[in-house]
Amino acid sequence: MKKKILIVDDDMDYLFQMKVRVEQMGFETITAESQAEAEKVIQEIKPDLCILDLMMESDDSGFILSYKIKRKYPDVPVIIATAVTAETGMTFDVHADESTQWITADLFLDKGIRFDQLQREIKKLLKL
Amino acid sequence: MATFKILIIDDEPGIREGTKRILQNFKVDYPFMDEQIDFQVLEAGTGKGGIEIIDREMPEILLLDNKLPDIQGVEVLEYVKSKHYDIIVVMITSYASLELAVKATRDGAYDFIPKPFTPQEIRASVENITKQIFLKRMTQTLNKTGKQIRFQFLSVLSHELKAPLNAIDGYLKMIKDRQFGSNIDAYDEILDRSLERVKGMRTLILDLLDLTKIETGKATQKLEKVSIRKIVQMAVDTIRPYSIQKDVDIYVNTREAIEMRADAGEIEIIMNNLISNAVKYNKNGGRVDIFLEKAENMVKISVSDTGIGLKKEDLEKIFDDFVRIKSSATREVTGSGLGLSIVKKIVDMYKGTVDVQSEPNKGTTFAITLIEPAL
Numbered sequence: 191m192k193k194k195i196l197i198v199d200d201d202m203d204y205l206f207q208m209k210v211r212v213e214q215m216g217f218e219t220i221t222a223e224s225q226a227e228a229e230k231v232i233q234e235i236k237p238d239l240c241i242l243d244l245m246m247e248s249d250d251s252g253f254i255l256s257y258k259i260k261r262k263y264p265d266v267p268v269i270i271a272t273a274v275t276a277e278t279g280m281t282f283d284v285h286a287d288e289s290t291q292w293i294t295a296d297l298f299l300d301k302g303i304r305f306d307q308l309q310r311e312i313k314k315l316l317k318l
Numbered sequence: 319m320a321t322f323k324i325l326i327i328d329d330e331p332g333i334r335e336g337t338k339r340i341l342q343n344f345k346v347d348y349p350f351m352d353e354q355i356d357f358q359v360l361e362a363g364t365g366k367g368g369i370e371i372i373d374r375e376m377p378e379i380l381l382l383d384n385k386l387p388d389i390q391g392v393e394v395l396e397y398v399k400s401k402h403y404d405i406i407v408v409m410i411t412s413y414a415s416l417e418l419a420v421k422a423t424r425d426g427a428y429d430f431i432p433k434p435f436t437p438q439e440i441r442a443s444v445e446n447i448t449k450q451i452f453l454k455r456m457t458q459t460l461n462k463t464g465k466q467i468r469f470q471f472l473s474v475l476s477h478e479l480k481a482p483l484n485a486i487d488g489y490l491k492m493i494k495d496r497q498f499g500s501n502i503d504a505y506d507e508i509l510d511r512s513l514e515r516v517k518g519m520r521t522l523i524l525d526l527l528d529l530t531k532i533e534t535g536k537a538t539q540k541l542e543k544v545s546i547r548k549i550v551q552m553a554v555d556t557i558r559p560y561s562i563q564k565d566v567d568i569y570v571n572t573r574e575a576i577e578m579r580a581d582a583g584e585i586e587i588i589m590n591n592l593i594s595n596a597v598k599y600n601k602n603g604g605r606v607d608i609f610l611e612k613a614e615n616m617v618k619i620s621v622s623d624t625g626i627g628l629k630k631e632d633l634e635k636i637f638d639d640f641v642r643i644k645s646s647a648t649r650e651v652t653g654s655g656l657g658l659s660i661v662k663k664i665v666d667m668y669k670g671t672v673d674v675q676s677e678p679n680k681g682t683t684f685a686i687t688l689i690e691p692a693l
Binding site: 206207302307 | 485
């Protein structure tokens with residue numbers, strides 16, 4: 191069975207390109223264009239791995255989503271795309287909500303990463 | 319050729335040596351940078367040793383491991399921050415714990431490199447930073463010469479310019495790789511998306527020009543008696559092809575000329591933005607109503623649409639730079655996120671006000687007042 195990868199990004203072009211490339215690596219993909227949409231998806235489906243954009247509806251959507259995914263499926267690896275900090279100098283700010291202090295993403299990636307590198311990282315996280 | 323100093327603080331000699339090798343022949347240039355930048359790598363195995371080198375050598379960039387034999391990496395970061403040193407700090411971490419990432423970022427860490435890293439990762443990070451420092455220095459120079467450009471704005475701008483470039487770049491690579499075999503339709507589709515992103519970039523550049531015009535301020539303002547009605551009509555005519563395509567009717571409900579002393583170009587920018595928004599975010603078959611009114615030394619303009627409307631929580635954000643409200647209804651609408659911020663800036667120049675009334679799925683009304691500048 192093909193592994194299912196959930197890709198969430200609000201740039202429809204980046205999302206599409208990611209989907210095509212990830213499918214080409216031999217995975218099945220599910221896509222969502224917002225944090226809200228992704229939250230609905232994970233109610234129905236358990237992905238094998240998630241790739242999340244950081245800034246969507248809010249500046250820290252990716253973190254919040256990562257937290258919610260990890261709470262529901264602790265064993266699902268999460269990759270967060272973090273080009274944002276490097277380019278804008280904006281700082282992450284996870285709100286004072288104590289429960290969010292425990293989020294961990296498995297990997298922070300630069301959005302400009304080459305696809306062969308991405309494939310390596312995905313395989314590593316999926317232990318393939 | 320300029321040389322940046324990079325200090326690596328890590329207790330593992332192998333990592334220090336490797337980094338040195340990776341960066342010693344590395345050079346960074348930018349299309350508009352007239353010189354190349356190379357790097358001198360300094361090293362320290364402990365936090366305290368690192369701080370000594372920082373004080374003495376003032377490196378531009380610091381690559382900082384968090385686990386050090388004496389003090390923690392974040393403490394070195396705090397030291398740099400407390401001294402207000404102008405050093406860009408990159409944390410080298412074992413696959414990042416968010417807690418550390420958030421804390422370090424709050425304290426001014428600029429980037430993270432996961433351990434173990436590849437030469438490519440470290441070069442990419444150093445390249446980004448070098449460009450950032452370059453832009454920052456350029457901005458400082460510009461500020462000294464009296465030009466007001468905010469660095470934050472520049473860096474967000476570079477992000478906004480890069481997003482469409484990345485999208486187009488990605489599509490071109492897909493075409494080059496013949497990603498879709500002989501499926502011509504698929505190529506057509508991604509070419510259309512690429513053209514759409516090009517269009518978005520063009521809009522952004524035009525808006526930037528408007529913004530520049532405003533930021534140069536009153537010096538270039540040409541005040542004369544103008545007819546607001548006439549300017550509105552011009553703006554409506556400009557948008558007409560697009561409104562026909564969307565089947566949106568535009569009604570200018572005021573017949574009088576509505577004259578005031580103003581800069582025609584500035585009023586045109588306001589009207590272009592408000593009317594094109596009213597069309598862009600309308601429903602097919604919707605309408606736009608424009609009302610003008612003169613009262614003593616003040617002109618009131620309102621533009622109403624029957625479009626998708628705005629949520630209450632979004633209303634306060636829309637006048638900020640680069641804000642675009644994202645929803646399924648706006649995903650394919652192209653915009654720079656600068657239009658309303660430009661409108662607000664011009665209205666402020668006329669000591670006027672902007673008021674927004676909106677209801678989701680019903681429509682939005684922008685009402686602005688402009689005070690006629692005294693002679």
